[in-house]
Amino acid sequence: MGLKPTPYGTAIPFEEKELKFVGKNPTERPDAIEKVTGRARYAADYSLPGQLFGKVLRSPHAHANILSIDTSAAEALPGVKAVVTMDDFPDLEVEIAAAGELMVNFRDVTRNVMAREKVLYDGHPLAAVAATSNAIAKRALKLIKVEYEVLPHVIDVVEAMQPDAPILHEDQFTKGVDPKPEKPSNIATRIESKLGNSEEGFKKADVIIERHFNTKAAHQGYIEPHACVANYTEGGYAEVWTSTQGHFVFRSQIAKILKMDLAKITVTPAELGGGFGGKNTVYLEPLAIVLSKKSRHPVKMVMTRDEVFRATGPTSGTNTKVKIGATKDGKITGAQAELNYQSGAFAGSSLSMAAVTVFTRYDIENILVIGHDVTCNRPKVAAYRAPGAPMIAFGVESVIDELAEKLEIDPIEFRLTNAAKEGTQTHFGPKLGPIGFVETLEAAKASEHMKMPLGPNQGRGIATGFWFTIGNETSSTLNIAEDGTASFVYGTVDVAGGSRAVFTQIVAEELGIPLESIRVVQSNTTSLGFNFTTAGSRGTAAGSMAAVKASRDAVARMCDIAAKIWDVDIDEVAWEDGHARPAGANVGDFDPLSVADLAKKAAYYGGTIAGHAELNVVGGGPGFGTHIIDVEVDKGTGAVKVLRYSVIQDAGKAVFPDYVKAQFHGGAVQGIGMALNEEYIYDENGIMENPGFLDYRMPVASDVPNIDTIIVEVPNPNHPYGVRGIGEVPIIPPLAAIANAIHDATGIRLQDHPMSPPKVLKAMSEL
Amino acid sequence: MSKHHITTTINGDEVDFLCETSQTLLDVLRDELHLTGTKEGCATGDCGACSVSLDGVLVCSCLVLGVETGGKKIETIEGMADGDELHPLQRKFVEHVALQCGICTPGLLVAARSLLAKNPDPTEEEVRFGLAGNLCRCTGYQNIVNAVLDAAAEMRGA
Numbered sequence: 026m027g028l029k030p031t032p033y034g035t036a037i038p039f040e041e042k043e044l045k046f047v048g049k050n051p052t053e054r055p056d057a058i059e060k061v062t063g064r065a066r067y068a069a070d071y072s073l074p075g076q077l078f079g080k081v082l083r084s085p086h087a088h089a090n091i092l093s094i095d096t097s098a099a100e101a102l103p104g105v106k107a108v109v110t111m112d113d114f115p116d117l118e119v120e121i122a123a124a125g126e127l128m129v130n131f132r133d134v135t136r137n138v139m140a141r142e143k144v145l146y147d148g149h150p151l152a153a154v155a156a157t158s159n160a161i162a163k164r165a166l167k168l169i170k171v172e173y174e175v176l177p178h179v180i181d182v183v184e185a186m187q188p189d190a191p192i193l194h195e196d197q198f199t200k201g202v203d204p205k206p207e208k209p210s211n212i213a214t215r216i217e218s219k220l221g222n223s224e225e226g227f228k229k230a231d232v233i234i235e236r237h238f239n240t241k242a243a244h245q246g247y248i249e250p251h252a253c254v255a256n257y258t259e260g261g262y263a264e265v266w267t268s269t270q271g272h273f274v275f276r277s278q279i280a281k282i283l284k285m286d287l288a289k290i291t292v293t294p295a296e297l298g299g300g301f302g303g304k305n306t307v308y309l310e311p312l313a314i315v316l317s318k319k320s321r322h323p324v325k326m327v328m329t330r331d332e333v334f335r336a337t338g339p340t341s342g343t344n345t346k347v348k349i350g351a352t353k354d355g356k357i358t359g360a361q362a363e364l365n366y367q368s369g370a371f372a373g374s375s376l377s378m379a380a381v382t383v384f385t386r387y388d389i390e391n392i393l394v395i396g397h398d399v400t401c402n403r404p405k406v407a408a409y410r411a412p413g414a415p416m417i418a419f420g421v422e423s424v425i426d427e428l429a430e431k432l433e434i435d436p437i438e439f440r441l442t443n444a445a446k447e448g449t450q451t452h453f454g455p456k457l458g459p460i461g462f463v464e465t466l467e468a469a470k471a472s473e474h475m476k477m478p479l480g481p482n483q484g485r486g487i488a489t490g491f492w493f494t495i496g497n498e499t500s501s502t503l504n505i506a507e508d509g510t511a512s513f514v515y516g517t518v519d520v521a522g523g524s525r526a527v528f529t530q531i532v533a534e535e536l537g538i539p540l541e542s543i544r545v546v547q548s549n550t551t552s553l554g555f556n557f558t559t560a561g562s563r564g565t566a567a568g569s570m571a572a573v574k575a576s577r578d579a580v581a582r583m584c585d586i587a588a589k590i591w592d593v594d595i596d597e598v599a600w601e602d603g604h605a606r607p608a609g610a611n612v613g614d615f616d617p618l619s620v621a622d623l624a625k626k627a628a629y630y631g632g633t634i635a636g637h638a639e640l641n642v643v644g645g646g647p648g649f650g651t652h653i654i655d656v657e658v659d660k661g662t663g664a665v666k667v668l669r670y671s672v673i674q675d676a677g678k679a680v681f682p683d684y685v686k687a688q689f690h691g692g693a694v695q696g697i698g699m700a701l702n703e704e705y706i707y708d709e710n711g712i713m714e715n716p717g718f719l720d721y722r723m724p725v726a727s728d729v730p731n732i733d734t735i736i737v738e739v740p741n742p743n744h745p746y747g748v749r750g751i752g753e754v755p756i757i758p759p760l761a762a763i764a765n766a767i768h769d770a771t772g773i774r775l776q777d778h779p780m781s782p783p784k785v786l787k788a789m790s791e792l
Numbered sequence: 793m794s795k796h797h798i799t800t801t802i803n804g805d806e807v808d809f810l811c812e813t814s815q816t817l818l819d820v821l822r823d824e825l826h827l828t829g830t831k832e833g834c835a836t837g838d839c840g841a842c843s844v845s846l847d848g849v850l851v852c853s854c855l856v857l858g859v860e861t862g863g864k865k866i867e868t869i870e871g872m873a874d875g876d877e878l879h880p881l882q883r884k885f886v887e888h889v890a891l892q893c894g895i896c897t898p899g900l901l902v903a904a905r906s907l908l909a910k911n912p913d914p915t916e917e918e919v920r921f922g923l924a925g926n927l928c929r930c931t932g933y934q935n936i937v938n939a940v941l942d943a944a945a946e947m948r949g950a
Contacts, residue, residue: 053886060894061882063829063869067895070828159823160814246929248833248841249895298831298895299929330834521892521930683889690932691892718838718927726920726933 034496034643036743037573046530046540047746050683055529055545056296056522068268068295069252073323076254077106079309079316080162080326082152082169083336084144087178087402087711088191091143091151091171098168099154104161107319108169109312110152111141115284122281124274125305125560126378126408126495131281133371137405138282138311143176145193145370146402147712148335150308155316155324178402178711182367183344185211185401193370193400213372214398216380220452226359226391230350234427238420240760240778241704242342242367245409246695246723249298250333255313256323263314264291270300270518271558273498275307276550282311293549294518301695302408303338305558334716338407339705340416341366341374347420355434355442359391360384364417366398369405374398378493379413381453382757383421386462386491386649387443392452402711408560410692411492411753415699415760419778422488422761427774436487436765437470440651445491461675461739462489462649468735469651474671483657483668484769490652490757494645494741494750495561500554501571503532503579505634509621511536513575516548516556517568523684524564528572530680531746535576537603538620554639562750565680566645566741571638573745579636583623586630591615644743648750650674652693652758656766663786665767667697671733677741677749686734689755693732696759698724704779798862802827803871811858817851818842820858821868829869829898833927840926843899843906844868850906852925869898872905880943881905888939892930900926904940912948916941 059065096108120131135141140151152169156162177191184190190211198206201215227233253267263285269275272292280287297304309326316324328337346363362383368374376398383394429439444466449457469475469487479485502514513532519525525545533540548556557563580600587605588595591614599608604617627634655669672689679685702722706714715721740747760778768774773788795810802825811820818835821827821844830853833841837852844853845867872879881904884890891897900923907914907922914922919940920933928936 050889054889056894057886057891058878060891060897061878061885061901062873063827063898065894066828067831069832070822072826159819160812247893247895248839248927248929249831249893250833297893299893301929327832330836330839522894523892687889687892687931687935690934691930692932694932695929717836718834719836723927723929724933725924725927726937727917727924729933731934731937732932 031641035640036644037745039740039742039747040745046533047680051526051540054522054526056525065296067249067298068266069327071254071266073254073256076323076325077155077320078159078162079153079155079313079324080166081150082166084149086144086173086175087147088176089144089173092174093172095170099165102165104157105165107155107316109315111139113315114139125558126412128373135282146404153312155320180401180707180711182342182365182399185399211400212397213400216396218380218453219393221391223359223361223391223393227350229358231353232431233350234424235348236424236776238345238776240343240416242339243699243703244339245301245303247299250328251308252327253309253313254325255317257314257318262289265310266293266295267310268297268304269294270304270520272550273555274558278307279310291549291551297520300520301410302412305560331716335713336404338405340409341406343416345417345420347424349424349428351428355432355439357389357443360389361393364396367401368398369403371405372398372400374406375413379417382414382491383417385451386445386489388445388449410756414757418490418757419760423764426765437466441466459742460647460649461737464737464739465649465651465673465675468673468737469653472671474653482770484766486654486762486765488652488758488761490650490754492648492753493561494566495563496567496642496645497557498555499567499571499640499642500556501575501638503575503636505579505624507624509624510542512544512546514546514548515568516553517564518559520559524568527565527569527680531569531572532576562752566748566750567642569748570642571640574638575636579634582634586623586627587618589630646677646741646749648675648754650754652762654762654766656770658770663782665701667730670730672755673735674754675737675739676751678738678747679736685736685751688752689734690732692755693759694724694729696756697729700760700763700780702779796859800861801865803867815858816854817856817858817861818853827868827870831895841896841899843902845906850903869902880946884939884943888935890935890939896928908944
């Protein structure tokens with residue numbers, strides 16, 4: 026993922042101990058009351074005195090040169106206070122940085138927030154207006170005159186890879202090919218990763234299956250559109266309230282795009298109305314700041330749903346090939362995959378992440394993975410929950426199912442025979458540490474679900490998934506107030522209300538004080554050091570590591586105060602159950618001192634009590650899951666109904682078990698939507714035809730069944746409580762599990778996504 | 793263009809506001825009256841995040857114009873709790889972990905209250921179909937459905 030491994034990272038080893046708070050559901054989440062009463066403040070809920078409303082002019086073409094932009098009529102409209110175009114933004118050189126699971130190139134980021142030489146997709150911004158009302162801003166957009174030279178466009182990934190395809194970037198030559206190609210290409214990068222010799226592996230196989238798969242782009246579908254309020258103040262400072270998964274990463278991007286010093290920018294993350302990977306990159310923020318600078322007013326910008334679909338990151342549409350060979354007793358001997366992933370208008374899809382997940386659930390000696398990152402006239406893709414993995418798992422887990430069928434081996438047994446375990450060599454480098462994949466398969470095999478009988482036109486499918494847990498920069502501060510209550514300030518955005526609760530549980534566990542005595546507060550960019558964005562399932566895993574470190578820091582300080590009060594050596598003080606207690610020879614000499622006792626006396630004994638963590642967290646425990654899905658196929662319409670669903674996943678340690686289950690539910694249902702309905706549809710001019718929730722149909726409550734869950738706990742040895750990231754794995758298996766269930770019900774094997782009624786009907790008619 | 797002067801009742805209080813002809817009830821609630829608990833997810837009536845009750849009828853406030861609400865009674869999420877006392881639906885949403893990011897939660901609560909007013913003893917299927925106009929992307933709906941069923945039982949005194 027381009028993030029440099031560090032020898033200076035922090036991992037706190039797992040310790041088995043009796044737990045009071047961790048692993049037990051708290052009765053009240055810190056964010057819940059605000060959310061159920063409508064008082065929680067999301068970005069679009071913020072307003073500043075004197076604020077203007079900003080709107081963006083977007084390209085109506087998929088691909089066109091910008092010949093001229095005339096903003097004079099818009100500027101002359103009463104109520105319009107500022108208009109900006111590319112001329113208001115500096116051009117930037119190529120410079121790559123991490124932004125969640127995907128990398129960003131600042132040369133491209135600045136062109137994505139405001140088009141420069143040409144527009145590259147339907148919805149590409151090319152001007153923005155700030156006015157005294159939304160209505161005036163919208164009217165002003167219509168007065169901006171743009172002259173375009175429309176160019177041929179390309180939408181499909183395979184078409185974009187052809188030598189005669191319309192080229193998006195004349196200066197893009199395929200990387201990873203030697204010698205450097207002479208002609209520019211939409212293939213930005215070719216990657217290859219291998220283990221052993223896959224061709225030799227196939228020679229040992231009794232059965233080899235090779236299949237091609239296609240998936241369409243799907244959107245993260247957060248219900249909250251992107252929004253921000255920006256205020257540029259005298260002295261060159263900017264303050265921004267925004268909808269983000271990572272305020273520090275946003276600050277870095279804003280600083281680059283506007284050539285500002287980091288310290289002059291304050292980004293405050295509002296309550297986040299869903300991100301799923303799609304809110305790691307700036308879209309509106311630089312425009313709002315420049316509009317604010319020009320107009321000398323705060324500027325509020327809120328996207329419409331149409332803008333969210335047309336111009337923010339969906340996941341890649343893909344074309345893949347999977348080839349796997351196995352012996353007749355069910356041992357996989359060789360495997361190959363080719364991944365062709367759309368990156369949208371600029372290079373940099375989730376390919377590199379997807380490529381390392383391809384076969385990383387199985388112990389296979391001979392592997393070859395080839396990938397292409399392909400630009401095409403679509404919005405730049407963004408991360409979407411386990412970015413890139415569901416699409417290649419669709420292929421791999423479908424072929425695994427077909428192999429098991431051909432070999433007449435139970436699909437779970439086939440996977441158990443080949444399952445990755447501690448010590449398995451991956452094809453991308455490291456050997457796996459202790460993981461719980463086999464445990465999820467065993468739990469699936471023993472589950473009640475597997476015993477449920479199936480009726481006519483019903484089928485059962487199995488599929489599995491793997492995703493990383495990343496660590497990265499994580500800072501936190503724990504302040505102990507004079508009365509012994511604690512406030513924990515964290516900087517890894519709580520994307521959905523779960524990690525905040527977990528931080529409270531962890532601090533309570535470490536300090537030995539009740540949950541009610543702890544208040545958790547999300548920082549802005551000035552109140553803590555840099556935190557990486559909430560991506561790669563790191564929120565709870567890395568954030569809780571910082572909570573442990575900060576708590577232990579504060580405990581050490583409290584023990585120091587007790588030692589001073591008692592006039593003993595610090596080794597003679599132990600921390601137990603929320604109190605400093607005499608330990609060793611002095612036991613019985615002094616009464617234990619509570620957090621409140623110590624806090625009251627802290628000033629005299631050296632000053633306020635606080636604990637800090639400024640870490641680069643390493644040792645994230647990878648997560649594995651197995652899903653079982655039962656479907657019923659309507660033979661008349663081709664409609665697929667999901668009847669029964671089980672998620673079995675290794676959480677390492679579920680700190681807040683009900684919330685872990687809720688994450689499993691959510692990921693599974695997003696996966697059902699992706700599998701059966703969701704897709705970007707373009708017309709012949711490259712214009713998106715379904716940029717709204719009516720035509721981009723996400724699952725509603727009546728579309729889905731209850732999701733049964735089994736939490737497996739194989740502790741991560743590099744986390745003090747054994748935690749693994751859990752958020753992303755659940756979206757990986759559903760596509761393949763549903764395809765396998767449809768096969769079980771009907772005999773058809775679908776390789777084209779989404780598995781919508783017309784496709785199911787057509788495949789059944791061809792059977 | 794002169795604005796319209798409208799008088800309504802919102803959460804039991806008489807409220808006056810000025811609005812342009814083109815402003816929706818959602819715009820009025822959020823931008824003019826600063827009642828930001830009602831959310832905008834799509835502005836086309838497809839997501840239910842802006843659900844409010846208008847004279848007892850569940851509507852998407854993005855599909856109603858501000859000028860249409862004169863003399864009517866509007867109930868929003870801000871009026872759901874009775875002081876410090878949460879509505880049973882609100883309490884059950886918290887207990888059942890029926891919310892994650894929370895952006896759809898106000899609309900779902902208002903829709904669920906309307907559902908239970910019409911059908912105090914719904915089946916699971918009736919709850920799922922009754923809330924099918926409200927999109928949630930985080931929860932997969934299961935905990936929401938359970939929270940509504942549990943609240944319904946409590947409200948019936950069962």
